[in-house]
Amino acid sequence: MERRTLFPGRALPALLILPQLVLTAVFFLWPAAQAIWLSTRREDAFGTSTAFVGLENFADLFADPLYVAAAGRTALFCTAVTALAMGAALLLAVFADAEIRGRAFYRTMLIWPYAVAPAMAAVLWVLMFQPQIGLVGAWLNRVGIRWDYRLDGTEAMALVIGAAAWKQVSYNFIFFLAGLQAVPKTIIEAARIDGARGFHRFRTIVLPLLMPTVYFLLVVDVVYAAFDTFATVYALTQGGPGQSTQTLVLKVYLDGIVNADVGSSSAQSVVLMAGVILLSSLQFRFLGRKSAT
Amino acid sequence: MTSRLLPHAVLVAALLVFALPIWIAVVGATQESSAIARGEMSLLPNLSGFGVFGDVLMNGATGTGPVWRELLVSAGMALAIALGKIAVSIPSAYAVVFFRFPFRMTAFWLIFLTLMLPVEVRLIPTFQVMSSLNLINSFTGLTVPLIASATATLLFRQTFATLPDELVEAARMDGAGPLRFLFDVVIPMSAANIAALFVILFVYGWNQYLWPLLVATDPHLDTVVIGIVKMIGLDRETEWNKVMATAVLALVPPVAVVLLMQRWFVKGLTEGDK
Numbered sequence: 001m002e003r004r005t006l007f008p009g010r011a012l013p014a015l016l017i018l019p020q021l022v023l024t025a026v027f028f029l030w031p032a033a034q035a036i037w038l039s040t041r042r043e044d045a046f047g048t049s050t051a052f053v054g055l056e057n058f059a060d061l062f063a064d065p066l067y068v069a070a071a072g073r074t075a076l077f078c079t080a081v082t083a084l085a086m087g088a089a090l091l092l093a094v095f096a097d098a099e100i101r102g103r104a105f106y107r108t109m110l111i112w113p114y115a116v117a118p119a120m121a122a123v124l125w126v127l128m129f130q131p132q133i134g135l136v137g138a139w140l141n142r143v144g145i146r147w148d149y150r151l152d153g154t155e156a157m158a159l160v161i162g163a164a165a166w167k168q169v170s171y172n173f174i175f176f177l178a179g180l181q182a183v184p185k186t187i188i189e190a191a192r193i194d195g196a197r198g199f200h201r202f203r204t205i206v207l208p209l210l211m212p213t214v215y216f217l218l219v220v221d222v223v224y225a226a227f228d229t230f231a232t233v234y235a236l237t238q239g240g241p242g243q244s245t246q247t248l249v250l251k252v253y254l255d256g257i258v259n260a261d262v263g264s265s266s267a268q269s270v271v272l273m274a275g276v277i278l279l280s281s282l283q284f285r286f287l288g289r290k291s292a293t
Numbered sequence: 294m295t296s297r298l299l300p301h302a303v304l305v306a307a308l309l310v311f312a313l314p315i316w317i318a319v320v321g322a323t324q325e326s327s328a329i330a331r332g333e334m335s336l337l338p339n340l341s342g343f344g345v346f347g348d349v350l351m352n353g354a355t356g357t358g359p360v361w362r363e364l365l366v367s368a369g370m371a372l373a374i375a376l377g378k379i380a381v382s383i384p385s386a387y388a389v390v391f392f393r394f395p396f397r398m399t400a401f402w403l404i405f406l407t408l409m410l411p412v413e414v415r416l417i418p419t420f421q422v423m424s425s426l427n428l429i430n431s432f433t434g435l436t437v438p439l440i441a442s443a444t445a446t447l448l449f450r451q452t453f454a455t456l457p458d459e460l461v462e463a464a465r466m467d468g469a470g471p472l473r474f475l476f477d478v479v480i481p482m483s484a485a486n487i488a489a490l491f492v493i494l495f496v497y498g499w500n501q502y503l504w505p506l507l508v509a510t511d512p513h514l515d516t517v518v519i520g521i522v523k524m525i526g527l528d529r530e531t532e533w534n535k536v537m538a539t540a541v542l543a544l545v546p547p548v549a550v551v552l553l554m555q556r557w558f559v560k561g562l563t564e565g566d567k
Contacts, residue, residue: 006391020382020384021385023438026426095303098300109311110308111551112311115548119518123525127540174562175562253503262417266418269417276410
C-alpha cells in the first residue's frame with residue numbers, strides 16, 4: 001500500500017531512521033557478518049593467530065557424530081514441543097470459544113502464562129518434578145516408580161519437552177482463540193442446519209478456515225522450540241545428563257562460550273542462521289509480510 | 294449432560310496444570326526448607342511463614358544478592374527495552390511510511406533482517422562487539438543492544454499505513470510540519486497499539502535469560518530470572534522456601550502487566566502478527 005500524500009525532505013527522515021539503523025548495524029548485522037567470517041577461520045594450537053580454512057569448520061561439524069546427534073535431538077525436541085503446544089492449545093481454544101459459563105475466567109486463566117519466562121518455566125517444573133522435593137517427582141518415587149531426570153536421559157528429554165511446550169500453550173491459545181472468533185458465526189449456523197455435527201463440523205468447516213493460523217503458529221513454535229528454549233533447557237538440565245538434552249543452541253553456547261572453540265561455534269551459528277532464514281521465508285510464503293515477537 | 298460437562302472438565306484440568314506450580318510456589322515459600330527437602334510439603338500455606346518474602350527481598354538466598362535489587366535490575370531492563378524499542382521504532386516506521394528518501398527500502402530491509410538474527414546465531418561475535426565497546430557488565434550493555442526492533446517497526450509501519458491520506462492533507466493545509474503531525478496526530482491515534490506493544494516488550498525484556506547471562510557476569514547486574522536459576526543450580530543445601538518465594542516475586546510483575554492490560558495486549562498481539 002503506497003501513500004499518496006507525503007512530507008517533503010530528506011534530512012529529517014534520515015535522522016528519524018538513524019537510531020534504529022545504527023543499533024541494527026552495530027549489534028545485529030556486524031556480528032552476523034563476523035560470525036560468517038569467523039566460521040571460515042581456525043585458531044592455531046596456541047590461540048595466538050588464526051588462519052583461513054574455508055569450509056573446513058563446516059565439514060568437521062557435519063562429520064562430528066556429536067553434532068549430528070544434537071541436530072537429530074533438536075528435530076525431535078522441536079517436533080514434540082510444537083505438536084504438544086499446538087494440540088493442547090487448539091483443544092482448549094475450541095472449548096473456550098464455546099458458549100459456556102465462566103468463559104472470560106477460563107480465558108484469563110489460560111492467557112496469563114504468556115508472561116512466564118522460559119527460564120521460569122524451568123524453575124516451576126523443578127518444583128513439580130524434582131525427584132526429592134517436586135510434588136509429582138517425589139510422589140512417583142514414593143509409589144515405586146523410579147524417576148530422576150538428573151540421571152536418566154530419556155526422562156530428562158521428556159521433562160524439557162514438557163516444560164517447553166507448557167510455556168508455549170498460552171501463546172498458541174491466544175492465536176487459536178482469535179482465529180476461531182474470526183470464523184463467521186453464520187457459516188457455523190448454516191453447517192448446523194445442514195446437519196453437520198460436532199467434530200465433523202469442526203474438521204470440514206472450522207479447521208480449513210483456521211489453517212492460516214495453524215501455519216503461522218507452526219513456524220513460530222518451531223523457531224521458539226529451536227531458540228527460545230535455551231533458558232528452559234539450560235536451567236533444567238544444562239544439556240545433561242551426558243548430552244541427552246543438548247540441543248543445537250545449547251551446543252553453540254557450550255562450545256563457544258564455555259569451551260571457547262570460536263571456529264566451530266561460529267560455524268554452528270551460521271548453520272542456525274540458515275535455519276532461521278529458511279523458516280522465516282516459509283512464514284512469508286504462507287502469510288505475506290507478517291511478523292512475530 | 295456429558296457434552297455440557299466435558300468443556301468444563303478439560304478447561305479446569307488445563308487451568309490446574311498452569312496454576313498448580315504457582316500454588317506450590319506460594320505454599321512452599323511459607324514452609325521450612327528442611328521439610329520441603331524431605332518431600333514433606335503441606336499443600337496448605339503455613340500462615341506464620343510469609344516472612345520469607347521479606348527475607349529474600351532484603352537478604353536473598355545462598356549464592357545470590359538481595360532480591361529487591363534483582364527485581365530493580367529486571368524492572369529497569371524491561372522498562373528500558375520496552376520504552377526504548379517504542380521510542381526507536383516509531384520514528385523509523387514514520388520515516389519509511391511518510392517520506393521518500395534514497396535507500397528507503399534498503400534501510401527497511403536491513404531493519405527487517407534482524408528478525409532472522411536472534412542472539413543465539415551470533416553469540417560469540419556479539420560478545421566480542423560488546424567487549425570492544427566496553428559494554429560488558431554495564432546496564433547499557435544489558436539494554437541498548439536489545440532496543441533495535443524489527444517487530445515494533447513492522448507493527449508501526451502497518452498501523453501508520455492505515456491512517457487515511459485525508460488526515461495528512463488536512464494537517465499540511467493547516468501548516469503542520471511532519472514532527473507536529475507525528476506528535477499531535479499519529480502517536481495519539483496509535484495509542485492502543487503502543488499499549489499492546491508495551492506489554493509484549495515488557496514481558497520480553499523481563500524474561501531475558503541468555504543475553505544477561507552473556508553480557509553481565511557481575512552479580513550486581515543479576516536480573517531476578519538469572520538469580521533464581523542460580524539458586525536452583527546449587528546442588529546441595531538449596532533453600533527451597535526461598536527459591537519458591539523468589540519465583541513468586543519474579544512472576545508477579547510480568548503476570549500483572551499481562552492481566553491488567555489483557556484486552557489491549559491480546560488485540561495487539563493477534564492483529565499485529567496477522
